[in-house]
Amino acid sequence: MQELEPVIGLEIHVELMTKTKLFCGCSVGFGAEPNSQTCPVCLGHPGSLPVLNKQAVEYAVKAGLALNCRIASTCKFDRKQYFYPDMSKNYQISQYDQPLCGEGYVDLEVDGKKKRIRIKRAHLEEDAGKLVHGSTAGGDVSLVDYNRSGVPLLEIVTEPDISSPAEARLFLTKLRNIIQYTGVSDCRMEEGSLRCDANISLRPRGTTELGTKTEIKNLNSFRAVERALAYEIERQTKVLAAGERVIQETRHWDEQAEVTRGMRSKEEAHDYRYFPDPNLLPLLVDQGWVERIRATLPELPDARKRRFMEELGLSDYDAEVLVAAKDVADYYEEVLKYYGDAKMAVNWVMVELMGLLRKEGLEITACPVSAENLGKLLVLQEKGTISGKMAKDIFAEMFSTGQDPETIVKEKGLSQISDAGVLAGLVDKVLAANPESVAAYRGGKDRALGYLVGQVMKETRGQANPQLVNQLLRERLDQPE
Amino acid sequence: MELWKLPAHSLHKLLVGGEVTAQEITSAFLQRLREVEPQLQAFITVTEELALEQAQEIDRRREKGEELPPLAGIPFALKDNISVRGIPTTCGSKMLENYIPVYDATIYKRLREAGSVLVGKTNMDEFAMGSSTEFSAFHVTRNPWNLERVPGGSSGGSAAAIAAGAANFALGTDTGGSIRQPAAFCGIVGIKPTYGRVSRYGVIPFASSLDQAGPMARTVTDAALVLNVISGHDQRDSTALKEPVPDYTSYLVPDVAGLKIGVPKEYFGEGIAPEVGAAIWEGIRLLEKLGARVEEFSLQTASHCLSAYYIIAPAEASSNLACYDGIRYGYRADVDDLLGMYTKSRRVLGSEVRRRIMLGTYALSAGYYDAYYHKAQQARTLIRQEFKEAFEKYDVLITPTTPNVAFALGAMVDDLLAMYLSDVCTLAANLAGLPAISLPCGFSQGMPIGMQILGKPFAEGKILQVAYTFEQETEYHKEFPPVSKGVM
Structure with a gap:
């Protein structure tokens, strides 16, 4: 069988550190009392309407520029529709076919050589709430916390330019670093302000056609990304070696078992029915403004x-x-x-x-x-x-x-004694007290000098300037008797 | 003196002149409301106590010598899809039967700042989907001109209430004719403003790119006063544009000399009742006599409006109504599993609502989007374009508001296409985002006929002027309905 090479693409969600949410004035702080940072808009109350947060657009543009992306002069927002309890409207406002940030790239250094990972696009979207499962006296319950609902996210999608799990990790590290430099996100994976899904397929080395990919979700650390990709390469290799076909599906990384598991196809049979959100006007991005943002890039x-x-x-x-x-x-x-x-x-x-x-x-x-x-x-x-x-x-x-x-x-009276006058007396005292060492040194045993220096240092509780002590000792010892 | 028969500007004079109190005005309307409501069933919630409190507040302000704005102390009704904090806002649906908003719609807030007094929330087709108010989940509202007929819809409760004098004015919402069609059926004035003229914040949506709230009143003047209050940019609604708001009453001048009226032939063809067409033409001739220049022309896209509308509106509705899942508010079926909870809870939605959700979901589905939604949007662009061209030639366009007068209760519940067709004259204004007004221009079978005047975007002033001129020359608006069974 031919040697296979992995083809990897990543989708990264970065939470933008704006003061308020993407479409309402609620605070975005992490760790607040459940549902305390909500309003009719982010709770999807009937009749409420989204109003775009300009700071979020600015941050997205800033990140886009740092990733060398082309910034669109006009883009729009679309509704991505599916039912889930953490979705307050049962649709997510996102950008479908007109992202704010177009093609860009990140350069890596792989084995001493430059490797360019192309960014396909980066777009703005709102985050969903969070489901908390637990039990009460009345039985098992699922609770929803909508504090995160409406928090601005930048979804960054790479081209399938990544060739190994290690490279994926390297890319993520670099990407996080770049975003952190721009100051638009703290990119903390443990707090969910950076999230990553990975797409991977295999193909015979040297060919250009893409194989069937799987998408891996639930990657909670860079290490997990690397391990999951490695596992998936192994799994897909076995599947292909057995003459079977890789099934295009979403797979869940099981951190404990260190395996990926296919999710039931029913759960992923999504038709998101994207269409332009009529509540938001097309976003016209003034290129002068973009240049002013570029000027603020660190x-x-x-x-x-x-x-x-x-x-x-x-x-x-x-x-x-x-x-x-x-x-x-x-x-x-x-x-x-x-x-x-x-x-x-x-x-x-x-x-x-x-x-x-x-x-x-x-x-x-x-x-x-x-x-x-x-x-x-x-x-x-x-x-x-x-x-x-x-x-x-x-x-x-x-x-x-x-x-x-x-x-x-x-x-602590710790300053160093660098006064030759003070040290000279001590040096004489040490020399007088250690005739054997003096004799040894003069007999050619340089090591004896170290001992003598140590003695002077001891006398001064370490405060003597060692270079000076050294110099003074040599002067005395090298003098003819 | 029957206060409930007076227009707002007359009531305002009496109020500031100290001849009546706001409480007396409100009480008069409430009494009228109680009188006619058993027959009409125009309301879902009557806010009697709140109304009296609000009226009392106006009286206190007057006693303190405060200058009262024109609509202060004037009783009004709100269609039940307009949110009022603390007051049930049902959208005519069992889904929201017990839903109480935690915030006020911007337009309600503005009316309250203007001092108007809320007497109640009016009946409507569920989620504004219908043209007869028979699709309310609660009860059927009757037409005050003939209790055997529908008041139109979906703002049928508002139209019936205003026609009968249960409130001085009301707000309705219009997605495809839901203000103008019931206004025509009940013999009152209804305005669908330019898309973006009036804030939609707090108005529970049907189809967001088409919905627009607007005034329903007995006279053009009262409608203009209401439009003054509710119009203008809202920082909570990105689609409420910053276009300056003129004083619409300044357009209330009886003058149409030199006005160029376009009459699109397609709106007088097949399906339009001859009496209706004749009444509209009579109205047009009257304006011509007053100095307007009239020209017939052809709107090629007219025949595509209905099909484009019945793709776009359900598509948006399918998305807008996805939030009714039983999780955060509204009806929740008692089922253990999530999918079961979704499906069981959503089954409480009425058949027409479910039909449109399914239609819209289909139109947006992968593989169908291009053939349906995308195509409909392209048609919409052409429709808009054709109107733009028409308004390069004409100041206003005049058409019937509806193909026929109000139909009998039950006549169309089983013939939905016929019901959809009753909106055929009004849909274009929503698709093209244009302002349009309907006002009484005659009677047929003892039922009012409505004339529709359309203008270019933000030309509310112009259509008000034409409507006002017509109103000054006619008596239709002075008629009060009998609130009884008519002769069918």
Whole structure:
């Protein structure tokens, strides 16, 4: 049998962080009391009408531009119709054949080579409510929370350009990163502000015709996307190897069992009966406005990475890791406002800071050490006021107390002794007390020097400037007796 | 003095002159309402207590020396698909029998701000689907000119109530003629405004691209006063356009000199009762005598209106009525499983409503969309285009409002096509989004005949002027119905 290659396309729903819902003035906050953020419009009360939220359009355009999409000059809203209790009107206002954002792309780096994933379209639509199943004294119940009903979503659809589960994950990571940079969504999969469905089919490698695809739903993490796709490749390969045909269907990812399961065909026999929503006028998008939005786009990850490498001299790896998390890169750049050594700063951010954050399970946005204080700490180290070792200790202290480095240095009397006059006496004292080491050093055992430095450091409770101590010791020891 | 017989502007004079109180006006109408309601059955809910409270408030304002707007203290009725917070709004359906809105329709709010007094919610064909009010889930409303005949529909309750003097004016809604046809059948004035002239927020929809609420009154002047209040942009309705609202009473000038009237031949052909056609022509000749120039012309698309309408309206309705699933409000059948709950609950909808939902669902289905919905929209574009061209030549168009006068109760319940055809003259205005007015222009078999005047978009002023001129020259609007059985 010929070797098969997977062909993968993704559909990503991103919740836009507008103040209010897509078609009414209700708040969109996550985690509020059930049905407290509702009104006649998002509850689908008879006679209520949708009014488009301009901020949602602006955010969608912003995301679209960041994904290199062509922004339509005119588009419309359609009703996608099906019955489900979380749908307050039993239709969802979406965009069918005229999406706000047309073709675009995201460039990935796969095995050192550029790989372009084309975006087919991105359109605005309203979210549905949420069903909660439970039981009461009266028996099992299904309750509906309409707080999410009407929250603006941007549905991003890729072309089937993705060739492996790992690539799918890479794409999602990059997409999330780009959207986060634009600030239109926090893209938190665990809170549902980013959701992903995957389409996958197999075909003989080297051919161009698409095979029969399945759609995988219920993917709750990037890992799930990767695992489910891997499972589905395996499953479809077996089906094809057995001479059977892949059935076009929607399959549900079972996180526990790590398998995809076909949903009963009855549940997916949808004819959505799309038609233009007569309650909303066609949306005319002023291209001047689009350009003004484009002007507000922040520097996107690729550009930022390039700058980090070219202007700050960071390595490809460091730059990549930094930009991959916007908040971290922002923090890093903030540190640089107070401290000039970009490479030293990147080490501190990526090793010391990230290490402690990981250990404490904190996001960088909740970091107890402000970028300014980290910058100041590094300045103290550079000036020699404190040693590298002390800097780390002080940093740990800053992390647990939130204090600034000067205060800690002052309160604990930790500043480094860099006065040669003060240290000279101590050096003499240590030399006098350790004749064996002195003899060993002079006998050619360089290692003895380290011991002597340690002794001086001990005398000063670690506060002596080690470079200076080293220098003073050598001067004395290298002098003829 | 029978207050219920007076037009709003006369009542206003008496009220501000201190000759009567708002409470007296309201009481007079309520008394008339109680008198005729047993025969007519025009209302679903009578809000007597609320009306008296609202009237009292107007009297207090007057005593304080406040200047009262023209419709302050004037009793009105609302078709029962217009939401009023806290008052049942049934849409003539068992589905919404116990539904109480949590918010006010914008047009009700505007009338309340104008000081008008709500006396009740009127009967209608279920979800406004019907032309006789016989498709109300609650009861049949009768025509005050002849209790054996229908008042028309779907705003039949409003029309019957106004004709009989149970309220001074009413609001109806018009998707394919539901204001104008009952206005014609009951001998009153009804206006279907330009699509986008009046907010639909809070008006329970039938077909959203066609629905428009409008005034129903005994005189053109009263209708203009109501239109003044309800018109204008609403930030809650994206389709309520920002077009400025003129003072429509400023158009109430008896002058049609030089006016160009187009008379589309197709509206006087087969299916139009000869007496009706004759009465309309008599009206047109009268306007001609007053200085208007009349020309017959042909509207090629006229024959396509009915079929386009019966695709588009049910298609939108099938979607608009999907929300009635028993989950959030309205009737819920006591069934354990979800599908069972949906189907059982929705079975409470009447047969005509279910028929149109099925028609519309079919028209939007995959594989049929292009042949039906899309085609109908194309026809609609052509219809609109042809009217646009007509209005380059004519200021207004005049046609009969209905092919015949009000038919007998029960006559068409089993012949739906015949009933659908009773809207044949009115559908075009909805499809093309045009303003149109119906006003009394004669009688046949003792029943009123309605003349329809159509204008170009936002030319309400113009059609009001023509209607006013005609009204000043005729006596039809001064007749009051007997509210009794007539001679069939």
